[in-house]
Amino acid sequence: MIILGIETSCDETGIAVLVDGAVRSNIISSQIDLHAPFGGVVPEIAGRTHVMTVTPAIEQSLAEAGVGPRDLDAVAVTVGPGLVGALIVGVAAAKAMAATLDIPLIGVNHLEGHIEASFLEDPSVQPPVVALIVSGGHTMIAVMPEHGRFEILGQTIDDAVGEAFDKVARFLGLGFPGGPVIDRLAASGDASAYRFPRALLGEPNYDFSMSGLKTAVIRWVRERQNLEDSFDPADLAASFQEAIVDVLVTKTIRAARDLGIDTVVLAGGVAANSRLRARMRAAGEESGIRVVVPSIALCTDNGAMIAAAGARRFERGDRASWDIGANPALSLG
Ligand code: KG4
Ligand code: ZN
Numbered sequence: 056m057i058i059l060g061i062e063t064s065c066d067e068t069g070i071a072v073l074v075d076g077a078v079r080s081n082i083i084s085s086q087i088d089l090h091a092p093f094g095g096v097v098p099e100i101a102g103r104t105h106v107m108t109v110t111p112a113i114e115q116s117l118a119e120a121g122v123g124p125r126d127l128d129a130v131a132v133t134v135g136p137g138l139v140g141a142l143i144v145g146v147a148a149a150k151a152m153a154a155t156l157d158i159p160l161i162g163v164n165h166l167e168g169h170i171e172a173s174f175l176e177d178p179s180v181q182p183p184v185v186a187l188i189v190s191g192g193h194t195m196i197a198v199m200p201e202h203g204r205f206e207i208l209g210q211t212i213d214d215a216v217g218e219a220f221d222k223v224a225r226f227l228g229l230g231f232p233g234g235p236v237i238d239r240l241a242a243s244g245d246a247s248a249y250r251f252p253r254a255l256l257g258e259p260n261y262d263f264s265m266s267g268l269k270t271a272v273i274r275w276v277r278e279r280q281n282l283e284d285s286f287d288p289a290d291l292a293a294s295f296q297e298a299i300v301d302v303l304v305t306k307t308i309r310a311a312r313d314l315g316i317d318t319v320v321l322a323g324g325v326a327a328n329s330r331l332r333a334r335m336r337a338a339g340e341e342s343g344i345r346v347v348v349p350s351i352a353l354c355t356d357n358g359a360m361i362a363a364a365g366a367r368r369f370e371r372g373d374r375a376s377w378d379i380g381a382n383p384a385l386s387l388g
Contacts, residue, residue: 057122058369059113060362063145064165065191066136068108069357072120073366077119078232081352081359084108091231095221096191102140109148116358124156131365134162135373135385136192140380150286150377161365162375166322166387168360170199172353173320175363180347183316187307190323190356191217192231196261196310197387199272202367215297217325219265223272223295229290237292238328244293246330249275249286251298261310268271268298296330304334311344318349326354331348340366349383369373 056076062069068084087102090096119123132149135142146162153160170186183200185208193209194217214222217234224233229240251271252265272295279286311319321335332348339346353359 056128057126058131058362058366059127060358060365061132061145061149062356062361063105064357065141065356066090067099067356067359069356070112070114072116072122073362075146078359080116081357082112082116083189083357084112094154094225094231098138098140101138102144105141105144109144112300113176127158127188129159129161129359129369131161131163133165135382137165139381139383143163146381160375161368162379163361163364163384164387168364169322171364172349172360184318184320185316186320186322188322189216189325191215194263196307207387211263211265213264213266216265219269222269226273234325236247237296240289241296244289246293246297248290248331249294250294251294253298253302254303259307276305277375300331300334308338308342324355328349338367
């Protein structure tokens with residue numbers, strides 16, 4: 056079974072070829088440099104750039120995998136959630152390929168793709184799993200009792216966690232995207248230097264709130280500046296990051312315990328965060344829960360995760376109709 060995965064929901068053109076479940080190529084054409092001067096992703100630029108990068112990335116992905124278009128059994132594409140002008144580029148490319156080659160077209164939910172990335176590297180990982188999905192647009196805990204079935208246990212009531220990283224980094228003038236910069240800066244800081252709020256930590260639910268933390272950090276910095284008081288940016292980054300990681304780890308492990316599920320998977324761009332990866336692994340060891348942490352290239356947006364989710368759908372006989380469109384607000388499950 057040879058499947059092409061196309062991902063264009065945000066600022067990465069991700070194209071991959073999967074052969075019998077193994078990743079043969081996983082091409083990322085990143086737009087970060089184009090969006091960085093604006094301090095965030097500009098939807099108009101994202102859509103236009105995908106138009107230019109999608110075809111060369113498909114060609115490169117096929118070449119690297121050593122397969123021709125006629126070898127493909129199916130084409131899988133992200134249909135949502137994401138930026139509509141970015142999504143439609145991938146959907147149009149996938150439709151054109153599937154129609155020309157007369158092979159099935161499979162529509163994939165971006166969040167389902169992030170979760171499926173956790174099954175790509177180790178076949179011993181099996182459902183049921185509790186998934187922590189943390190990205191620029193989403194922060195949620197979901198259960199996947201079997202492939203293709205999802206139940207959302209809780210999610211952010213305001214900002215996504217990646218958004219909090221990006222906004223705090225922008226305020227501090229650290230650049231875009233903020234997550235990786237704060238991660239690197241925090242590595243040399245003291246996470247217990249400053250104490251920031253851990254919203255909803257003790258609440259008996261699986262929801263999150265990130266905007267209060269972001270505001271607290273910004274207010275704290277302004278107060279220091281007004282007092283002409285110096286502070287160590289590395290300590291600040293580490294303390295901010297620790298507040299986020301504390302809540303994510305505690306609530307995810309609690310969800311797995313409450314449901315009696317012994318596997319937790321980390322998904323989404325923020326799953327690339329080194330502190331989250333380390334703390335989640337340690338918490339898993341402490342509580343006898345297996346924690347699956349995909350390699351970083353499979354955490355941030357990529358085509359392999361879409362091909363993986365598409366292959367599962369293909370096995371289940373799921374086919375998209377030709378009039379399928381982009382759905383920017385598509386929900387999981
Ligand atoms: O999943 P993703 O690649 O795109 C979306 O679907 O949103 O996630 C992008 C987000 C950005 O907010 C970025 O700052 C964050 O993931 N991110 C990180 C790290 N690497 C990427 N956040 C914290 N630490 C990182 N190392
Ligand atoms: Zn994503």
